[in-house]
Amino acid sequence: MNDETPPVDGDGDGASPCAWCGRPVRQSGTGRPREYCRRSCRQRAYEERQIQQRIAVANQAALAIARDKQLAAADAAATDSSRDDQIRHVTVDGSEP
Structure with missing residues (x-):
């Protein structure tokens, strides 16, 4: 077995770049x-994740509203066409054509 422990980031100095600013960690x-x-970098990353999550939720809500409007329009069109089929055409004197 190999008793050597591999370096943390592969370059041997034990420093990796900060996920937010890129400075060595x-x-x-x-x-x-x-x-x-730093803690401030961790906080900024957290805030960015929260913003991205809120944007994703807002986009999903907007898509759901658009889909609901399309379904309502399709239902209205189907209802109008079936209502037209049910209307009896009556002439002025009251007889059917």
Whole structure:
């Protein structure tokens, strides 16, 4: 078996780029690897994820509203055409044509 532990990021110095700003993030070698160089970078990344999530929810809502409008229009058109089929045509004197 190999007793060597591989470097954290593959370049041997133990530093990986910050997920937000790109600065090097020094890794301790134990525990979960850090993703951000500072707490402010972690906070900015969190805020960006929240914004993207809200945009996705708004887009889904807009698509659902558009789909509902299309279905309502299709239902209205189908109802109008079936109503036209049910209308009896009556002449002025009251007799059927």
